[in-house]
Structure formats: C-alpha cells, structure tokens
Ligand SMILES: [Zn+2]
C-alpha cells in the first residue's frame with residue numbers, strides 16, 4: 001500500500017508517531033521507470049503542529065540499460081527521504097507544490113516515492129564497473145575474449161595507432 005488513511009494520527013497531539021509498511025506489489029510508482037521488484041520499506045510518521053513528517057526508507061530494483069554496452073540490467077536502489085506532508089486546516093495557506101494529506105485523511109506516498117526514485121536512478125548505469133562497451137568494429141558487447149566477426153578490421157589497444165600509421169604512409 002502506498003496510500004494510507006491516517007485519520008487517527010491527525011487527531012493525535014503533536015509528537016505522536018506511527019509506523020507504516022510500504023509494500024507495493026503493483027509496482028506502478030512511475031510510468032517512466034520500470035520496476036523489477038516491488039517498493040518495500042517503512043514509513044515513520046511524526047505528527048507536527050502543521051502536518052506529518054514522513055521518514056521513508058525503502059528499496060526496490062529498476063530495469064535499466066547499461067549506458068556503455070546497452071545490455072539490460074537490474075539495478076537495486078535505496079530510497080530514503082524525510083518530507084513534511086501538510087494538513088489542511090481553516091486559515092492555513094498551503095503551497096500547492098507542498099506534499100499534503102488529502103481531505104479524506106489519506107497520506108499518499110506515490111508522488112514522493114516517484115520523485116525520490118527518479119533522483120535515485122543513475123544517469124549512466126553500468127552492467128559492471130569496468131564494462132568496456134561495444135566493439136567499435138562489429139557492435140557486439142566487448143566481453144572478455146571478444147572475437148570480432150569482422151576479422152579484417154584490426155582490434156586491440158594498438159588498432160587505432162596502426163590505422164593512423166596506415167593513413168600516414
Ligand atoms: Zn555494459
């Protein structure tokens with residue numbers, strides 16, 4: 001569940017805490033991010049004067065593509081944030097961009113999780129730390145022992161050098 005009715009906490013005095021489990025087996029936090037595992041974790045809620053501070057610690061895994069060799073990878077991610085969700089009250093002006101508990105006392109963590117998940121996704125994911133990328137010659141991933149199908153083309157660390165030599169001769 002990513003949406004919880006917290007009416008009891010809202011009626012409690014400032015300082016009251018409540019622990020919630022985050023377990024989204026439907027895994028539909030964001031249309032742009034493909035989850036490989038559900039988002040699982042905890043949310044600790046602290047009632048404040050103006051709302052609820054939500055401390056989230058969760059983990060999931062997303063499907064990405066290696067930025068060098070384009071192989072599909074599953075990247076585990078940690079999501080950790082503290083956010084205050086404001087509660088509407090008479091005479092209280094709420095910033096429309098602020099997170100808030102809705103008028104039915106529902107705390108919906110989906111948007112906050114989407115934002116923090118988006119931040120956690122690496123910009124240049126790698127299938128392994130030393131991924132060598134794609135062979136410039138045949139386009140196949142450069143795994144150890146890559147035997148180029150285009151044997152006519154020189155490969156290896158001196159390929160570029162010998163090519164240069166050919167051109168200058
Ligand atoms: Zn790779």
Ligand SMILES: [Zn+2]
Pocket residue numbers: 135136137138139140146147148149150
């Ligand atoms: Zn090759």
